[in-house]
Amino acid sequence: MRYIKLRDLEVSRIGLGAMGMSQGYTGxxxxxxxxxxxxxxxxxxxxxxxxxxEIYGPYTNEEMLGRALKGRRDKVVLATKFGLVSHGGEGAWNLDSSPANIRTAVEGSLKRLGTDHIDLYYQHRVDPNTPIEETAGAVGELIAEGKVRAFGLSEAGPDTIRRAHAVQPVTAVQSEYSLFTRGIEERVLPVLRELNIGLVPFSPLGRGMLTGTVRSTDQFDENDFRRDNPRFTGENFRRNLALADEVKALADEVGARPGQVALAWLLAQGDNIAPIPGTKRVARVEENAAADAVTLTAEQLDKLSSLPPAAGDTHTEAQARMLER
Known part of the structure; x- marks a missing residue:
């Protein structure tokens, strides 16, 4: 495994997203x-x-990771997020990035994760009711106290990134980015490059479709959020399967798995990009980690880049209202 810098934070080029271990996907x-x-x-x-x-579960994902990392904490750059649980009474899935809420959130995360510090602490979604300068300042205080090492944003737009960075340097921005989802390329990526901010793409495998293993929504159980995701319904699903088949055809040429090719394409987009494919299975994490060794030619990269965009929105209408672009 090779390593890169997200600003000053050294990480593996390929990370691990833990959400699906606790919520969202079949099983x-x-x-x-x-x-x-x-x-x-x-x-x-x-x-x-x-x-x-903290919202994953809620709380159960952090608790599980706390058990998994016991005795191994020094091997991990541990990232977690705040802002989608309002601890003042409104509860889960309510935006709250006020300084007081961040204080409550970080103490809970530290306890569940069994650690005295968080390496990368993200605002999960931009809170329109709290100026980003206040949020950045609150995380800056946690950094000064040693409870947090670095500040991150998730699904933030260019203006928010600039304003936050002016108060507390932003180490990384986490956004959905893949062959299927390229909306950040026009406005967000140039700002990250200008300010030397790392990019952590989530859902880099198109929520499983780019692995070539998703062929029917009948594979999903009733709790799988993809059941009502626009990209997995009707004609959109059929069109996106065809795109995934094109990725598989190129992967066959390379002698790699489709998901590995999708990750290799992402890694080729910059030197400070660290995707976090999610999985809850040993075999899949082995496959994903091996993508670090896959090299694509300029012609193959161009072929992948020229694929048409995926059909359908990547979020439901309610989810999309929490995003900045």
Whole structure:
């Protein structure tokens, strides 16, 4: 595994997203033992960047990672997120990035994760009711106290990134970015490059479709959020399967798995990009980590870049209202 810098934070080029171990996908939360084995195998393979959030569960994902990382904390660049749980009474899935809420959130995350510091602390979604300068300042205080090492933003737009960075340097921005989802390229990526801010793409495998293993929504259980995701419904799903087949055809030429080719394309987009493909299975984390060794030619990269965009929005209308672009 090779390593890169997200600003001053050194991480593995390929990280591990932990959300699906606890929520969102078919089988989530049903086998913590396998999830913990997956975390341990990732560490053996040189993966250091592991990503979670207090909202995942809520709370259960951080608790599971706390158990998985016991005795292994020094091998991990641990990232978690605040701002989608309002601890003042409104509860989960309510935006709150006020300084008081951040104070409550960080103490809970530290306890659940079994650590005295968080390496990368992200605002999960921009809170329109709290000036970003106040949020950045609050995280800056936590950095000064040693409870947090670095500040991150998730799904933030260019203006928010600039304003936050002026108060507290932003180490990384986490956004959905993949062959299927390229909306950040026009406005967000140039700002990150200008300010030397790293990019951490989530859902880099198109929520599973770019692996070539998703062929029917009948594969999803009733709790799988993809059941009502626009990209997985009707004609959109059929069009996106055809795109995934094109990625598979190129992967066959390369002698790699489709998901590995999708990750290799992402890694070729910059020197400070660290995707966090999510999985709860040992075999899949082995496959994802091996993508670090896949090299694509300029012609192959151009072919992938020229694929048409995926059909359908990547979020439901309610989810999309929490995003900045």
């Amino acid at each position: 989530s939360g049903t086998d913590d033992a396998e999830s913990i084995r997956t975390v341990h195998r990732a560490l053996e393979l040189g993966v250091t960047l592991i990503d979670t959030a």
